[in-house]
Amino acid sequence: MRIFAVMLMASMAALQGCSSSPLSKTGEAVYYALQTETTLRAWVDACDDLSAETRQAAYTAKQNWWKRNGAFVESADYGLGYDIIYVTEERAETGARLAMALTWQVVETAEKEVNSLLADAGNREDLCLRVLGQYNKGDKDLHGNDELYNSLVGLQRRAERDGKDLEMKRASVQAKTGKVFGRSFYVVEKMAKRNGCPGAEVQLLKNAWPHEVYDAKCPDGSYLLVRCEWGNCLVTD
Structure with missing residues (x-):
């Protein structure tokens, strides 16, 4: 902090x-x-x-x-x-x-x-x-x-x-x-942890602020795709 x-x-x-x-x-x-x-x-x-x-x-x-x-x-x-x-x-x-x-x-x-x-x-x-x-x-x-x-x-x-x-x-x-x-990097890290993916490797896929897309690779090999708008992020299917 x-x-x-x-x-x-x-x-x-x-x-x-x-x-x-x-x-x-x-x-x-x-x-x-x-x-x-x-x-x-x-x-x-x-x-x-x-x-x-x-x-x-x-x-x-x-x-x-x-x-x-x-x-x-x-x-x-x-x-x-x-x-x-x-x-x-x-x-x-x-x-x-x-x-x-x-x-x-x-x-x-x-x-x-x-x-x-x-x-x-x-x-x-x-x-x-x-x-x-x-x-x-x-x-x-x-x-x-x-x-x-x-x-x-x-x-x-x-x-x-x-x-x-x-x-x-x-x-x-x-x-x-x-x-x-990407501006929302820390937000995505937190969201990945909430979704059972702590310690995710976060990668920025699209940087067009205020719209961003991230890929989070989880320790178990699974992935999360996260879309953000003005720093508000959602995990997508």
Whole structure:
């Protein structure tokens, strides 16, 4: 856990700039957007198989929330990637591990929150419908915090202006180092362990963030195929 804490502190410093606060407003906005979106996905995953009603509610909430907020999530992800890749310059592995650690922490936090609330719920289906309804109606849209929302608007403008520059820089780093890393690596390791495959050898098959595909080779010789979207991963048949 210590290595993750060190990585995350470095990630936060990358977003901090010259501010004396723990995070600049831009940094807060990045974490706010990524954590909110990941928590929604955690609710969708947890509620999907409770009943036909919760499955439909999960699908509707995810689609409608993303239509209203997806551009800002993409802008937040851009802000994180821009700061990491420029702070770490050509140290591709350092930047990649910072991104891995952040993705792992965001997913871990969301899962713990959702699992804790569901464990304490007298009626899980009712709780799912209530929470998903809040996402669907817009109660948890990213404009809920005016200051952070304004920062997200600023990030969106930066992404539109400098997005190609970031992609060129990332491609240059990968070409020089010959290394390609997947953001969801630690998440896949944890998922493999949950599925009876501890100590799996994880290999990135497709790297097209936010979509990634991994192959996990288990000690007994079996394999798991894991597909990820924005750091949220599922084992596929």
